[in-house]
Amino acid sequence: MTRLVLQTTKWIYGWRWLVLPPVVGALMLAMLVGAVVVAPREVVEGEVQRLMYIHVPSAISGYFAFAVVFAASVGLLWTRDMRFDAVARGAATVGVLFTFMMLTTGAIWGKPIWGTYWAWDARITSTLILFLLYTAYLLARSLADELDEQAARYSAVYAIVAFLDIPIINMSVRWWRTLHPQPIVVEGALPMGMQIVLGLSMLAIVLLTVWLIVLRAETEGIGARATALRAALDRREGE
Amino acid sequence: MSAVAAVLEKDLRLLWRHRSGWLSAATFAAISLLVYAFAFDLVGDEVRPLLPGVLWVTFLFAGTIACSRAFTDEVEQGTFDALLLAPVPRTALYAGKVLANCLALLAVEVAVMLLATILFNQTLISPVLLLDVTVGTVGYVSLTTLLSTLGARVRAREVLLPVLSLPLLVPLLIAGVRATDAALELPAGSAPWTLLLVVFTLWSLIASALLFPLAVER
Numbered sequence: 001m002t003r004l005v006l007q008t009t010k011w012i013y014g015w016r017w018l019v020l021p022p023v024v025g026a027l028m029l030a031m032l033v034g035a036v037v038v039a040p041r042e043v044v045e046g047e048v049q050r051l052m053y054i055h056v057p058s059a060i061s062g063y064f065a066f067a068v069v070f071a072a073s074v075g076l077l078w079t080r081d082m083r084f085d086a087v088a089r090g091a092a093t094v095g096v097l098f099t100f101m102m103l104t105t106g107a108i109w110g111k112p113i114w115g116t117y118w119a120w121d122a123r124i125t126s127t128l129i130l131f132l133l134y135t136a137y138l139l140a141r142s143l144a145d146e147l148d149e150q151a152a153r154y155s156a157v158y159a160i161v162a163f164l165d166i167p168i169i170n171m172s173v174r175w176w177r178t179l180h181p182q183p184i185v186v187e188g189a190l191p192m193g194m195q196i197v198l199g200l201s202m203l204a205i206v207l208l209t210v211w212l213i214v215l216r217a218e219t220e221g222i223g224a225r226a227t228a229l230r231a232a233l234d235r236r237e238g239e
Numbered sequence: 240m241s242a243v244a245a246v247l248e249k250d251l252r253l254l255w256r257h258r259s260g261w262l263s264a265a266t267f268a269a270i271s272l273l274v275y276a277f278a279f280d281l282v283g284d285e286v287r288p289l290l291p292g293v294l295w296v297t298f299l300f301a302g303t304i305a306c307s308r309a310f311t312d313e314v315e316q317g318t319f320d321a322l323l324l325a326p327v328p329r330t331a332l333y334a335g336k337v338l339a340n341c342l343a344l345l346a347v348e349v350a351v352m353l354l355a356t357i358l359f360n361q362t363l364i365s366p367v368l369l370l371d372v373t374v375g376t377v378g379y380v381s382l383t384t385l386l387s388t389l390g391a392r393v394r395a396r397e398v399l400l401p402v403l404s405l406p407l408l409v410p411l412l413i414a415g416v417r418a419t420d421a422a423l424e425l426p427a428g429s430a431p432w433t434l435l436l437v438v439f440t441l442w443s444l445i446a447s448a449l450l451f452p453l454a455v456e457r
Binding site for chain 1: 269402447453456457
């Protein structure tokens, strides 16, 4: 059973170069057209509301990427396979990127709508803490080279603690402050046209995230191999 | 259990012999109180609402400095590998370290509170406040001690440890400050802050105790 799952996963993964780039490209194009042209103009907020089509999917992508970091870190501690470390580092970079995008688009939207770039609202604050947590993770991991197993294990432990801390952070910050617009997507209060474009954007950006994580993880893996080769070469020259 | 006691005894003895490390953390705490006093003009009656924040930030900073040393000496002397070779569960080693750090930091914190009582002419120390501070200390020390295992290996650890630990400790800081607000009879909102403090402490104790053996595995 396990072998079947493993083989299927491998088979799917083998298609990544053929499938992901064109699909992501087409979806991103569709998302752009959808968000800028097709989606109706919001009556109260105006054009700036179109940022939602990047902002909300970025949030989902950020959490998705951090979940990948968590899973890869558990995998690393469990199996001691350094490939998991490459995946974790790759996913953390992508997650930090999308969290940053979420914060920036939020600030640009916030100025005309709330009258301020930054508000100490619960969600914004917890997103900022999330951003700091994973920046710290990347910083800690970057202090030792790719082959350092001890540093990889340490960073994995940190990533696990950080991921488990997220619910507590969200809870505490929510008790501390609240002002963010409550999600209205679920209740169906969003017009049909907007819902379709938002759905499309989510698909596009989540797939983009998957592709970026694959790219980063493989780059990190190649980087680790290059470092190993260089070290081996140095040793031989030393002999 | 005896392993915990042995590590605790060893660490307390070392703390006593290497007083300079702990004294510098305590002095740092005292000086930061003074710095806050100058920076925010902490005089008169309006100081009371600011005190919970001042106290907890001082605790967290002094705690980070103190805990960052937890494994440095061990690694520098090469005794950490010897400790790891001991035929006892590694969680016991961790528990001994945390206990020693907690005891030392509690002493520093009580001293800071006494100093604040004198400097700002406020009645601070009450059983409720001591309880909150103790719970919070166990919470942040357990997490910072786990994180300081890296510390021993990296040159930039003094800077890195707070960068790693403080974002994780935001819930503890918020809950600690608000619980202290309540203990000092200041407005603290309706949320159950003490409960949050207890939950965070339990979470960080359990998570750190489970992850410590994995973090130090060779």
